[in-house]
Amino acid sequence: MISRTRSWRLALATLLISLASMLRSPHASAVDAETAAATRAREEGRLLIYTVGAQIDPLIAAFRAKYPFLTVQTYKADTVEVARRAIEEHEAGVDEVDAYELNDYGLVPLLEADLLAPLNSPELAHYPPMAIENGRHWVVMREDLISLGFNTTSVKPDDAPHSNAELLDTKWKGKLGLYGESTAVAHWIGTIILSEGEAFLRKLAAQEPVVYNTGGRAVANLIVSGEAPIVINARRSHMIASQRDGAKVAWRAIGPVYATVSAIAIARQAAHPNAAALFADFMLGAQAQTIYRDDLGYSSMRDDMARADDPGEKLYLGSRPKFDQEYEDWSRLAGQLLKGRR
Amino acid sequence: MAPGIGSGVQISLARGWPSKSFDSGRLFLWATITILGVIILPPFAYLLSTSLTVEQARAPAFFGFDNFEAAWSRSGFDIWRVTLIYAVGSSLLAIALGGLAAWLAARTNAYCRGFALVGALVSMSSPVIVKGIGWILLLGPNKGVVNEALRGLLGLQGVPIKLFGLGGMISIEAILWIPVVFLLLLPAFSAMNPALEEAASMSGAGRAQVIWRITLRLASPALIAVALLTFIRAMESFEVPLLIGSPGRVETLTTVIYDSIHAGFRPRYGEASAYAISLLALVVIPLLASNRLARDGGRFATIGGRGFQGARIDLGGWRAAAGVYLALIPLALVAPLAILFWASFLPIYEPPSMADFGRLSLNNYRSLLDRPQIIAGMRNGALTAGLAACLVVAIASIAAWLASRRREPSRRALDILCSLPLAFPGIVLGTAVLIEFLHLRFIPLYGTIGIMVFAFLVRFMPYGFRICHASLAGLHPELEEAARVCGASGLGVLSRVVAPAIMPAISAAWIYVFLNSIRDLSLPVALAGPRNPLIATTILDLWHDGKIPAVGAISILLAMLAAFLGWVFTWLTRREGNAI
Incomplete structure (x- = not known):
């Protein structure tokens, strides 16, 4: 038979554990998820991004600093050229690209060619529905x-x-x-x-x-x-x-x-899907969006990062x-x- | 008939030439045709099929002539008229100014001859789009350095020099082509035997008559080849019409086509390809005519069995004036680089002023070392351009030799194959090569610098071929016959007689291909990737990020490389006895 004191202790412990688990989520679970993704990305070791490249170098530098175990490579060209190249490569059986940073109209033909995977980032919660493509194939992150x-x-x-x-x-x-x-x-x-x-x-x-x-x-x-x-x-x-x-x-x-808007997307047949997911999380996250807003003069689409000097219409x-x-x-x-x- | 002038000797590689049983020369001809066909025909097939493929949004593509119809109807008569004025005007101006400079440097004792060569090479070292902006910063109506100076120093009002418009376009395009004309005509004038001119003078002809009736006639194969190249490239040029024509509301065919490629959400290469095919059809007749000229035996040959001393014409009192001309031409050519040179020491571009001297620093040059992409791009760029130049020169010189010495009808295939890439728009060629090697994965070139070498090989083959072909027109076949009679093999004739005799042309072709491969942007944009970055793509990245000072710093480094090549070229030609 359990003593009265011991019963109290058990009840208290259960309550504390419940409270702790409530306090951990969702942030703690997001951290766990990121840690797990980082572990898997570390095994992949590489990331190839196709990008329009305008002002992306500071973002890539910050991403490298955060995940130094990843070798990041970029291919830069204008949006239409990037889209065409990705489609030509895929049709020839070459699927090397992991993630895209493009104007949204460049992603339309990629979606039509079924080259994009849905995004599952915890950062999506910070973006308005109009910034997220219906099937979550891309998220407009800055304008x-x-x-x-x-x-x-x-x-x-x-x-x-x-x-x-x-x-x-x-x-x-x-x-x-x-x-x-x-x-x-x-x-x-x-x-x-x-x-x-x-x-x-x-x-x-x-x-x-x-x-x-x-x-x-x-x-x-x-x-x-x-x-x-x-x-x-x-x-x-x-x-x-x-x-x-x-x-x-x-x-x-x-x-x-x-x-003019720029979006992030990951490739359906990415060779390094975890590294790509990590990159998408990073680009949608507060650190990258702060760089966009404060250092590069863009507006962030995040709901917690409006610019004071944005025009009304x-x-x-x-x-x-x-x-x-x-x-x-x-x-x-x-x-x-x-x-x-x- | 004994071999001699215009006898149409057959060159054979076999020692027992001319062999009755087995003509290895014919085998060599067909092998060369096959190699060129394998290199050039796949991109051409893509160009042709793209021009005939009509793409539709959300519907399957179909074959038809709609792209041709669209390209022609979109342009209209007025744009054709403007384009022709622009192309003819700029090519004539470039040939007049560049040809005079080449003649002065090669045939006279004018001062500043070496300076002219180095200036021409330096001016070819940076991308046209960068130089175009340099010209706007120099001659722009509002804050252009030259217009500001003319207003400030001479008290002129308004815009003393009008850059934006057809006149400005013709002038700038001509200036861009002067170094090419200079470089391509220099070997032709250098290799000219002055005995014929001396004979004309002895017979009482005046200096102008000698130049018109002897010098220009002898140089006509090279002049026609250069005229065709400049005309075709001017018809195709889009940087100058975009940069200089648009602000003056002047459009050419290429700006209309360029707009049609970039106007939609998917690039429409069909119209661009249709335009390229139309252009090819337009220039094929003069191209074949120029080849026929060069094939007419020894009519233009000035290097024969007898040695000659390349005596220079004494300009007398005109020597200094000619020297000023030879100094001014390169100064005009490198003027946009001068503005970039100024920018390369500043944190952000400002027009030159005394107030900014305190802000000058070497920071932009130091920052280049912090970018690993730049080091890799420099290394890859030099390797790619060097390999492409060697391959172009090797294949083009052999093809030109066979085209000018063999008599079989099949030799014309060499002319045609080597001329086809003239009409390839850069971006279409880039896509064609991309698709080719994506589907030929058993040839592991995709994603390497090898694919760039291949693309440059195709792009610059016509130039290598034309330069060598024009130079061979000045080389009398009797030299090769004499070598054969003395027991030389075909390869021996090629390597020990022909190659040394046309070495200035080979060197000019090599440097031309090398510098243009370094600065070309259209192919690297389509073909370069993370594993094969080139210096051109690095320049483009910096350009898109607005880093004019950093672009200036790289341009100055490339200009120094070009100056070094100029020195090597001068040394080489001097060693071969053709010093300028």
Whole structure:
């Protein structure tokens, strides 16, 4: 027979164990899961990431520092090129890639080719449903905003336009720069049409913006040098990174801005699936998102990392139901209004 | 008929040449055709099939001519007109300026001859897109260094030099091609026997008449070859139209096609391939005509059985003026590198000013050493480019020799095979080679630098072939006959007579392929990977991250490498008695 005192002790111990187990979850179980994944990843030893590569080096460095037992390799190219290469490789029986860091539209053909595995990261809880693909095949983790960038030596901040309407001032005729890569122009046209209407767009085109077809970052460098003193579709991240290096430039939202988004995904036939999962967890986690937000000038999609200076109205053009058709229309309009095509 | 000028001698490798029982030369010809076919035809087949494959979103692809229709209708007459003006204008300007520089360096006693060569090579060391930005920073209307200086020093108003527009495009494209023209024409002028010019002078011809009726006629195979190369490359060029044309609202065919490739969510290579095939059809007639010129026996041969002393023309009072020209041309060529040189010492690019002297440092050069990718990229880049250059030169020189000396109709296959890659857009060739080696896994090249060597071999074969072919037109077959009569074997003739005689051309071809393989971006983007990084992809990474100063630092290192190669080239040509 159990004594009364001993019964009390047993009951107390049971209660404490229950409380402890309640206190451990979910965080402790997440740590356990991460530790287990890390152990398995250590056995795999390697990780190959296909990426658009813009500003990813600090993230890779932080990941390497956290998991020094992994040899991380990257292949960098533009989103469309990466997607095409992954599909060609898979069709030829070569499945070497483990994870992707791409614009979401580059992941669509990969999903159609059944090359992506669903993500099971504990970090998903921090992301809004709109950031997670329906089948969890990718998660949009950061966004960049597009609006006015200018050289503060060439254009005083007070003189620079504060709204889209001010762009129509005759003093800007022939002086506004436009990043002219076809996707960027189509997105910008879409943003102006959705926010101000097509009539406004035609007036703006009559201001004869100078089209720089040199790559987004190269256009940012022209702003830094003063050669392109004001650009109406500059990336905020480029301006913030340039400011950090000492450049006299600024970025300003002068109307609804459109957001370009980047997502993380892992390959269905990854040679190193645990290392890939570890990388996805890391990229979605607070450490990587802090680097994106505080060091590189992006906005995080995490619900606990909003930027104080984010503009009120953002447009996610790729999420529009008839985006494919609209994109074709905007591209055609860009050719007619800015390049004099038929 | 005894072998002689225009007799069409048959070259055989067998010692008993001409052999009646077994012609090993014919075997050699067919072996070369086979090797070239294996190298070049698979990418061409991909190009052809891509041009005829019409891809549709969410529907199976089908065969048809829709890509051709789209490529032609998208462009319209006006864009064809602008493209032709741009291509003809830039190639003529490049040939005029580069040809004059080559003639002055090779045939006269002008000052600064070596400087011109080194300047030409240095200017070829960095990617066109980097140099294009360099030109914008120099000549841009708002903060371009030159326009700022002209406004500040001379009090000029507005934009003294207008870069953005058709005129700027033609000028910049020509400037980009001057070093190539210079390098390709230098061997032709160097190998020219001055006896014919002297004879013309003795007969009373004036200097201009001698140049027009003797010098240019003798150099015509090389001139035509270079004119074709520059014209085709200008028709295909997209960096200058993108960088310089777009801000001035000038479009060419390539910018329209480039947009069509990149406009959608999937790259549409069909239209680009259709355009490439159209271009090939457009240039095939002048290409074959130029080969016919070079095949016409010894009409253009100036190196014959009798030795000659490469006497230089004394320019007299014009010597200094010619020297200024030879100094200014390379200075203009390396001007965009100068702006990168300035940037390479700064934390972030700012236009040159006295105020920034205190911020100059070597940090960008030190930071290169902290990036293991850069060291690996440099090593792989040099190895890849060196191997590609050796293979191109070896195969192209043999193919050119056979094409110019054999008489069988099948020799034309060499011309055609070596000319096909001229029309390959870089990105399409990259994809073709990628797919080829993904499906030929028993050849373990995928993911190695071997695949890059192969791609560069295909891409630069036409240049190696044209350079050697033009040079062989100046070499009289009687030299080879004399060697045979003295008992030399076919290989002996090739290695001990032909190769030394066209060594300047071989060296020029090697350096051309090497430098272009180092700086080419379109192929590495498609083919390089984590296991085979190249310096070009590293430059592109830094470029995308906005690190102009770091790009400047790498460009300066590459320029130093090019200068070293220039010195080696000069030393080699001097050793062979063709010093400039």
